[in-house]
Amino acid sequence: MPIYEYVCRDCKKHFEVLTTSSRNTEPVKCPKCGSLNVAKTISASSFRVGSGRPSIPSGALSGCSSKSGFS
């Protein structure tokens, strides 16, 4: 389910809107001041969760600690 990020141009509040397939034509209102003067931004946070991790070889770290436990 896509989550869209909006920013209110009146009070500068950032908020997220969870869109459903049947209600995506409704106007988006600012939850803080109720203004309809909002702009949609690209939600970068949902993309970073899965694929933006640094490639740390965690297998080498756990292998090293388990090896010292054996001996």
Ligand SMILES: [Zn+2]
């Ligand atoms: Zn607002």
